[in-house]
Amino acid sequence: MQASSQLESIEVNEPVSQAPEFAARMQASETASKLADITLDDIHEARAADDCLQPIIKALEDCAQPPHSDMHRCPEETRILLSQWESLVLQDGMLCREFHGPDGSVELLWIMR
DSSP states (O other): OEEEOSSOEEETTSOGGGHHHHHHHHHHHHHHHHHHTOOHHHHHHHHHTOTTTHHHHHHHHTTOOOOHHHHTTSOHHHHHHHTTGGGEEEETTEEEEEEEOTTSOEEEEEOOO
């Protein structure tokens, strides 16, 4: 007898020790399915409401790094990101961090919370 899903199947008579792995794969599959329904507009709305990211996004839009004297009022996450100011960029309205590879290539990593 088999229990099946879209991505995986597991024998019912397999050791119980494999059940957590199967549950984790199922949860990851369900999460991926939910993420597929998220649009770029959904991400923009969430970022606009994020108190930690909003000051950084505004500062980048204004092309002005916030003064150190204002940073003490920011949440810790915001201060940590602001300390990386030189590598922060807005790409299509999305806050990203630039990584420079040894070959000079530039990769962007979206900053998600």
